[in-house]
Amino acid sequence: MFDLLLSDPTDHPLYLQLYRQIRQHIRNGVIAGDTRLPSVRSLQQHLNISKTPIETAYQMLTAEGYVTSKPRSGFFAVNPNVGKLSNRIYHHAGPLDGLQRPSRTHASPKYRFDFQTTAVDKDAFPIRLWKKMINEALDSAQDRMCRYGDPQGEIELRTMLSDYLRNARGVVCSPEQVIIGSGISYSIGLLTKLLAGSGHVAMEEPGFAPVREYFALDGFHVIPIPVRDRGFSLEDLSASEAGVVYVTPSHQFPTGSVMSYAERECLLEWANERRSFIIEDDYDGEFRYFGKPIPSLQSLDEQGRVIYIGTFSKAFTPALRMNYMVLPRELLAKLGTMRHLLLSPSRIEQWAMQAFIGQGHWYRHIRRMRNTYRKKHHRLIELLHVHFQGRIEITGHSAGLHIQVIVKTKMSAEQLLALAEAEGVRVYDLKQMWMSPNDNGDTRIYLGFGGIGEAEMETAVLLLRKAWAGIFAE
Numbered sequence: 001m002f003d004l005l006l007s008d009p010t011d012h013p014l015y016l017q018l019y020r021q022i023r024q025h026i027r028n029g030v031i032a033g034d035t036r037l038p039s040v041r042s043l044q045q046h047l048n049i050s051k052t053p054i055e056t057a058y059q060m061l062t063a064e065g066y067v068t069s070k071p072r073s074g075f076f077a078v079n080p081n082v083g084k085l086s087n088r089i090y091h092h093a094g095p096l097d098g099l100q101r102p103s104r105t106h107a108s109p110k111y112r113f114d115f116q117t118t119a120v121d122k123d124a125f126p127i128r129l130w131k132k133m134i135n136e137a138l139d140s141a142q143d144r145m146c147r148y149g150d151p152q153g154e155i156e157l158r159t160m161l162s163d164y165l166r167n168a169r170g171v172v173c174s175p176e177q178v179i180i181g182s183g184i185s186y187s188i189g190l191l192t193k194l195l196a197g198s199g200h201v202a203m204e205e206p207g208f209a210p211v212r213e214y215f216a217l218d219g220f221h222v223i224p225i226p227v228r229d230r231g232f233s234l235e236d237l238s239a240s241e242a243g244v245v246y247v248t249p250s251h252q253f254p255t256g257s258v259m260s261y262a263e264r265e266c267l268l269e270w271a272n273e274r275r276s277f278i279i280e281d282d283y284d285g286e287f288r289y290f291g292k293p294i295p296s297l298q299s300l301d302e303q304g305r306v307i308y309i310g311t312f313s314k315a316f317t318p319a320l321r322m323n324y325m326v327l328p329r330e331l332l333a334k335l336g337t338m339r340h341l342l343l344s345p346s347r348i349e350q351w352a353m354q355a356f357i358g359q360g361h362w363y364r365h366i367r368r369m370r371n372t373y374r375k376k377h378h379r380l381i382e383l384l385h386v387h388f389q390g391r392i393e394i395t396g397h398s399a400g401l402h403i404q405v406i407v408k409t410k411m412s413a414e415q416l417l418a419l420a421e422a423e424g425v426r427v428y429d430l431k432q433m434w435m436s437p438n439d440n441g442d443t444r445i446y447l448g449f450g451g452i453g454e455a456e457m458e459t460a461v462l463l464l465r466k467a468w469a470g471i472f473a474e
């Protein structure tokens, strides 16, 4: 299903937003003619809104001839511009000179259960299909097999990714703007060269330490911007001298807060006024459990200030080592003079991924993973509530694959980790994510649920309760 990104209904009523977005998708060809549209019920569940705005939007689209309703089959798109390309998507999309041709931890055996924040579900990996895709990639490789590929990434895969990102995250880009890489470190490594001379880098505090360290090692001055209960502090950012900011708006790492639509707009205003760049790390943006999908920052950016980074590590597997970055055109032109920096991952795996997406497996896989993680997420939260009752507070849990738990105790996170370890359970304090750790605050623990089986979750939580039985003052 194509994704729809709804903003606050006080700005524009929901039916109007839906009507406009679906109409635009049909006009653009993102929704091809004759495509069956999602039923009112499935859209209602997906968007978490009432039926009325969806029915109204479908009626308006039907009245205008963009949609036709077939008895007992549902609603179908009617594309009035078959064969014409979208203005918005392709108007900048001409090939660009110089670019057209194109430590994370391991599970430890001493733990019976490891709530690692980076782990994904091992049983859900489509191993048989992936082997088939690799075989198909090899069989169809022919003489491409003995040549280097495009260091920016295979153009066919970049094209598929730009379609996927547009549908799923509202990211507006052409394949020429997509750079396939081997992970966030590679992308940040490129950015430190492309952004040299842009001034200081603002980072969320707490924030993703590997990125912070990369910038610091490459000579950037890093300015910590506090992430408070209500999220990233725009006042502190405005008062700083930062020329670039790195953020994780879909699911702040590690606290888990989600940047609101209004905050996204203010952040963009900041970047537009200063001609600064925002690095949007959308590392687990595919997984949102409560509320309506919020558009990516890149999708709201009209002045080319957002650098978007996504990864296959969460929705697929971190073992693949493949990610993607979407560069604004201003930086693309600069990259054209630095092509020696580019190094794409294995061509064979890129071809396999291309086949995986092209044959429709990717969209099915994402749907399955959303269901799997939604169930695990709900189960973990339910178990923590049942077994710890009011002694913990769960926050940062509306998206992603990990949650933040504030444990109401006088003990330190370090002590809690040691007690859990004695029962064979590994949980995390993620202290290294703070630039200046503050030991006087709440005791925060992080639990990743991607790698724990739903069936074994209760045993893991019961062991945790046993480990922490004596830490709460009565």
Ligand SMILES: Cc1ncc(COP(=O)(O)O)c(C=O)c1O
Pocket (backbone or CB within 6 Å): 117, 118, 182, 183, 184, 185, 208, 248, 253, 281, 283, 310, 311, 312, 313, 318, 322, 323
């Ligand atoms: C904040 C953050 N960004 C990005 C990533 C993904 O990095 P990579 O694409 O190198 O696997 C992760 C993985 O856990 C992450 O936590």
